[in-house]
Every structure is written in structure tokens, then in C-alpha cells.
Amino acid sequence: MTITSAMPKARKRPTRTRTKRVSSLPAIKLSQLPPSHIDLRDPLHAVLVCEDCKTLVPITGMQGKVQKLVPHHTGKADEAAAIRCRSSNRRIEFDMTIPEWRQALADAVTEASSRQGTTVLPKAFSPQTDRTLRARAERTLAGRVADWDAVLHRVAATDKNRRTMPAGDAPTESLAAPLTTLHPKSPDR
Ligand SMILES: [Zn+2]
Known part of the structure; x- marks a missing residue:
């Protein structure tokens, strides 16, 4: 098969979703999420845990005007049913700078490590x-x-009481043991 100019050539597709569609749900404010649910270490590949499906979802439009969660499914890719998450295309409000997020994350880690364990008592029976x-x-x-x-x-x-012997030393409900030595005689003598 020869390639002719009439044959359609596959268009180079963008590697990221660039839909203008925006979810009607209210924007997610970064300050309202646990810092550990946000990953801004690489700002161009920012990721956060979607509140709805609890999976890590990339944030798109980091260099544009509007930042959104990419359209995504609720379950694990290639395993769960392809159900679109309602937080797809949801806008993200960057009400926190990256240094502020780093600080919040560090504070959360310090707070978690300083938490005191409570003494767990065994379940009481009475x-x-x-x-x-x-x-x-x-x-x-x-x-x-x-x-x-x-x-x-x-x-x-108690120890003293244990050491005192009872008055009778013979068992009451059995034959008395012979106290004299027995010498059986042979019958032919
Ligand atoms: Zn989701």
C-alpha cells in the first residue's frame, strides 16, 4: 500500500484534556482539603484526591486561567465499570499558594507525630x-x-495456718494402715 496525499493523516491530539466544559458543582477550595490530599510538588503535574471518588486526579490548566479536575471515572482504570465521576471538570480554587501548602503539610505531619496514644485497657468483664x-x-x-x-x-x-497440722492424721474413710511390722511364717515350719 502506497501512501498518497489523499489519505487522511491522523491529527496530532493534545496529550491533555482541554475541554471548556466546567462542572456545575461549586469549586473545590484547596484550603478545605487535608494537605495530604494535595500534591503540588510538581506544579505542572498537580494532583489531588477527588472528594467524590477518593482517587488521585490530575489538575488541568495549571498554566491557564481555570484549573479543573480532569474528566475521570469513579473506579480504577481497566478494572471498575466506566462510570463518570460527578466531580469531572470541577473547578479548583487556588486559595492557597504552593509554599502555604508545603507549610500546611509539614504542620500536619508534625501534629500527627506528636499525637499521644491512649492507653488501651482490656475489655472489662464486670x-x-x-x-x-x-x-x-x-x-x-x-x-x-x-x-x-x-x-x-x-x-x-496464711503461711502460719498452712504449717499447723490437723489433729487427726489417719484417713477417716479407708482402712487403717498397720502400724506394727508383719512377719509372715512359711507353712512347713
Ligand atoms: Zn472523582
Whole structure:
């Protein structure tokens, strides 16, 4: 097959969506998103997490007047059904500069790392168990020593009671064991 000038030549298509259409939904304000849901590290390839479908969606028009989310589907490409996300072509309001976003992200990371974990107590079975577990969780080393000192005299009394033997030493419900040594004689003597 020879190529003639009459044959249509594929038009070079733009690599990015350049539709003028804009979503009727209100614009997304960057300041209202968690900083970690925005990625402005490479401003020409800015990305944010779409509020509707929770996927990373590129922002188009970074060098133009209007910035929008590109038209996109709700699910994962090539896997989920091709359902158009309602936030397609949604306008983005840059009410935050890139340095401001960097600062907000850094603050969020610092805040997250300084967060204190709460002591998780085992599930209580009864009010008594609950009190015991709470007391155990709150107890310090000094408190434990004091607790042991407090019960020490009761432990000593129990030990003393254990050492005293009961009055009768013979079992009551079995044959008495012979106390004299038995010497059986052979019958032929
Ligand atoms: Zn979406």
C-alpha cells in the first residue's frame, strides 16, 4: 500500500484534556482539603484526591486561567465499570499558594507525630474487674511496693495456718494402715 496525499493523516491530539466544559458543582477550595490530599510538588503535574471518588486526579490548566479536575471515572482504570465521576471538570480554587501548602503539610505531619496514644485497657468483664484493671494500669512501682507491704502480714498469717497440722492424721474413710511390722511364717515350719 502506497501512501498518497489523499489519505487522511491522523491529527496530532493534545496529550491533555482541554475541554471548556466546567462542572456545575461549586469549586473545590484547596484550603478545605487535608494537605495530604494535595500534591503540588510538581506544579505542572498537580494532583489531588477527588472528594467524590477518593482517587488521585490530575489538575488541568495549571498554566491557564481555570484549573479543573480532569474528566475521570469513579473506579480504577481497566478494572471498575466506566462510570463518570460527578466531580469531572470541577473547578479548583487556588486559595492557597504552593509554599502555604508545603507549610500546611509539614504542620500536619508534625501534629500527627506528636499525637499521644491512649492507653488501651482490656475489655472489662464486670465492674470489679474493670476497677482492678484500671487500678493496675494506673499503678506505679512505688504503689506496687506499698500494696505488697500492706498484704504482707496477711500472707504471713496464711503461711502460719498452712504449717499447723490437723489433729487427726489417719484417713477417716479407708482402712487403717498397720502400724506394727508383719512377719509372715512359711507353712512347713
Ligand atoms: Zn472523582
